[in-house]
Amino acid sequence: MAVDEKLKIELGKQGVMVTTIQELYNWGRRSSIWPMQFGLACCAIEMIATTMARYDLARFGSEVFRPSPRQADLMIISGTVTKKMAPQVVRLYNQMAEPRYVIAMGACAISGGPFKQGYNVLKGIDRYIPVDVHIPGCPPRPEALIQAFMTLQKKIDEQHLTGEGRPRHLDEQAPGEFQVPEFGEHDLDPPSNPGTWTVPKIIQ
Amino acid sequence: MSSFGIKNEKLAGWNRPPVFESDGEGELLEVAMGPHHPSTHGVFRMDVVLDGERVIKLKPVFGYLHRNHEQLGQTQSYLANMPYTDRLDYFCSLTNNWAYALAVEKLVGQEVPERAEYLRVILAELTRVQNHASTIGFLLQEMGASGTPLMYAFREREKILDLFESLTGSRMMCNYMRFGGCRVDASPAWIEATRKVVAGLPAFVDEFERFLMTNEILMARCQGIGVLRPDLAVNSGISGPMLRASGVNYDIRKVDHYGIYDRFKFRVPLGDHGDIYDRYMVRMLEMRESISILNQALKDLPAGPVMDPKAKIRNFRPKAGESYGRIEAPKGELGFYLISDGSPNPYRYRVRPPSFINLTVLEDMCLGSNVADVVLIFGSVDIVLGEVDR
């Protein structure tokens, strides 16, 4: 049962703060998303530029870039995920603590981008791990990364604690483990994780 | 040659007591400073064998960002390769463009109008300044000064990126040069804005120098660490600030006389110990030289066309032949080797990456030093993974 807005505003005027556990929980988690220090290629430089003085990412609670996956709850895949790097990316994602989000930053992380026709480039990281926000651009501007942060924060705000709208980490059925691909003789096997990657029907 | 006037030699690190000989008690620990590591500027892996803290063996492992740049180069047309060169060394996209344009111009004997040559020099030197500032910022970041020098360096870099964006349209991926000139002419307002930024650069370098040069921690941690002998450097094909820090006078702007660098008066800074501190000093002094080149180039920038009218952009079919064009990129000698067989896409498209070859001596420099110094030595080599793995 949500508190109805008008009552909330009235009480707010008299200095009484009314909230639900869900709002408090979501507010707590979205205001301090600690990204993992995980730069792959050119988009990593734009990510660093976003944390620098001019486009200050610290204003969104992401001041600290944690090197170790154990203490990070957001993985910004900034750059090209090659087939040699894919098992490491998926293993790092597995090793992150459970409420974890993924931002696929840049064309290469979403779909292989300009290097798509190559033999060593993974065509998009959402073959192996679920991606929450995609940022197109090559590289996307620092403001675009901040706007993606705000999109992710809105998305966290709308999450419910129970019922079917609840996020992956509160849902027993949601898979906690994502299969790490092995190095095959010609390509990674399996080439994609069927659990998270569904090839859409050909639209044309 | 005195080592840049730092008088108190006793502080200089290289007269330290002999390295502690391991008495063979402890076992060796094999650890991977792997693809995901805060100090490796991206996805680079070093398999290190440690005896306590001392490095016994170090094997670099590449390929985590191998984006098959050369194979794509051979399937695309000459023009379509130009935006891909921005993604090679993604700190200095304009010098990559220039190296590729130079190689193709050598392939077909294409001249470049005066104003385009001047614009190329101005943009290349701006790229060199922002690359060296960022490199020093990252080097200090790895030394522990987390943030402050990097913030100062990036504040300066943002100003230069604004210039790139207002001229070419993109901050980092300029895709600006064509075979036979540049894509867009620089408006007088842009020239004025460049003058203003260049006027502010000496103050920034002075501030950086006052900030860092005589800092005891910097001297204690950098002097005498990662020493590279000049003969090993030349034999290993090292190029750029690392080579000059070992005292070898080899700057391609002076050797190859490409572009119009002969018209500008600038000196080539050399180090004499070849350690991290000399590499840091060579980069600081190169920034000063670049600023003097910028001032000279901005002073007599001629008017005139920016693009040679006869130059073909689309449907460009050079006759059969090969060409190797190289320039002095901020990280070293960046070369493009093109073999053409008359078809619109090159038969063989090879990039000579300075960072990749500068890593040949990483193990020689790191043997016997502490793990913490390996991070610094690796930072002083200044590599970018897009260029290392291509």
Place this chain on the structure above:
Amino acid sequence: MASSPYFSLAVLFVVALGFGLAPLGLAWLWQKVFSPAKPNEIKNAIYECGLQSRGDAWVQFRSAYYLYAIIFLIFDVEAIFLLPFAVAFTGLGAAACVSMLVFVLLLIEGLAWAWAKGVLTWA
């Protein structure tokens, strides 16, 4: 019982204990009710820069490292013992001084061995 002098102290102690344990209990309750634990062996594997970690970290280090720590420990504890001796020094006889001297010299001998072994030269 309410008037015993220590009653307020006990209340304070209980409140402090509760203040400490309540969030832990809440977190444990939350975890049991809302977010199910999903351990798996990839997640619990050793983190080594994204790779499967080869080799073992339980390695016999060079003696210099732990000896350095032990020596620091010795002199730290010695300083604690010297403290009461120094405070009551004026009222003590010669026997106390001699025994304290034996105690200090014994430790100095340990330092001499370490110095000879070269543990202290850090390089």
Place this chain on the structure above:
Amino acid sequence: MLGDGILKGLAETAKNFAGSFVSKERMTTVEYPEERLPLPEAARNFPFLVYDGDDWEKGLRCVACQICEKECPPKCIYIEKSKDKKPDYVGKPQIYPAKFDIDISVCMSCQICVEVCPFEAIKMNTEFELATDDRFGGLLLDRKQLARSNEYYHEIHPTEASEVDARLAEEKAKVEAKAKAAAEAAAAKAAAAPSANTPASAAVAKPQAPVEAKPATAGKAAEIAKAPAMATAASEPKPVPGTGTDGPAPLTAEDQKNAETPAKANAREPKAQGEPKE
């Protein structure tokens, strides 16, 4: 003495800290959502299709010549030609793109499509707030989402837009002048020799480009002339996936005949650049 290097460094940061209260120049942070940096004029993010007038369907300048599709390095443009024709801004019936998709999850915003487009039909947009969580629906922009009006183009790239308009207007004037001249010549001929047996040249008054017209080289899509001649490149028909037909309807003979003239190589005069952000 030993610590003076560090003290000098601390003095430096203290100066900057104190300075940040006084001088505007030291306050570098831009609070993005509230306070935005004005994008410089040449900024480019993703392409968009320019249309004249108000109806985007009719006003599209693109004539589906597929040059940008061939020249695009990451190959992220997909064009399907239309069967019928619509009059373009000069009034000459032209093919228009039935489908024009750009996959912005692949596009590397390198503006080569703008450079090679001979019809000023595709320009670079400066919109960058496109983060979405739906990869295939949200990041594949079709014709409708790509179309922007010419006024919008004037908004984001003022000098470049006005220059392009000047060029197009001048071409339009030249074509009309030719058409008028051809019409008078035809009327004069009809008046002078009413029984003239040679019909006027084909309905389309094919103005002769001032530049000497060399026959187009056969083979691959030859380069498009910037000359005023209305010309479409003869490009090999592209098999339409999934529809099973072996290819779109072959180009009408009249298009085939339109020999384009490989004019001087430099397709574009240097674009003057607006002044950058202060």
Place this chain on the structure above:
Amino acid sequence: MKSVEEIKAAIETAVPGAAVTVIPNPAPNAQHSLLIGAQHGVAVAEFLRDNEELALDYLSNVTGVDYLDKEIPEKVKVTRQVSKTVDGVEQTVDEMVEETRKRVEPGYLEAVYHLFSVAKKHGPVIIRMRTANRTDQVELPSLTPVWRGAEFQEREIFDLFGIVFTGHPDLRRILMWDEFKDHPMRRDYVEPDDFEYEPTAHDEVLKRAQEHKAKVAAGEAVQ
């Protein structure tokens, strides 16, 4: 600096028996190169480095190039039995017939070395070495003992082209992962069918997508 012909002469005098031929470069920058026999490679390299007049002590670039087998059509006169009716009688008579037969010229893998001199500051001397063919004899002498700069670049050529450099200190794959089997930069490399749905597929990307669809229809590949 000495011209290519002078260098060729100098090499032939210094290293007797070295097979050196000049490969002209038609491009205007006239960077001609010297093709060197594989068995004398290291000797010639040491000469080029240690000769004081040349002093080529700086190896800038090592490139691998792959030339496919070329089929050269040739007009060949061959006598063949041809049945012809001579004055009404069916008989076979051999007769000169001209036919074109395909002569397959074996392709080769090539390593190109660009040498510069730091001491004398003079420009590129380019030497090339070619393997016998593209399949089994793919050995070339490694020049890492002469110039240490060639170490990583030769490993990259071994990884992407498959030239085995004899004498290289540690010849392993450098860019691809170790379990990778074939050499991806060769002209005849077939990419794994790593199908990815592309909304804007056209030309060869479309061809690959249709091949994949055919394969899925035929049931070999998984969607």
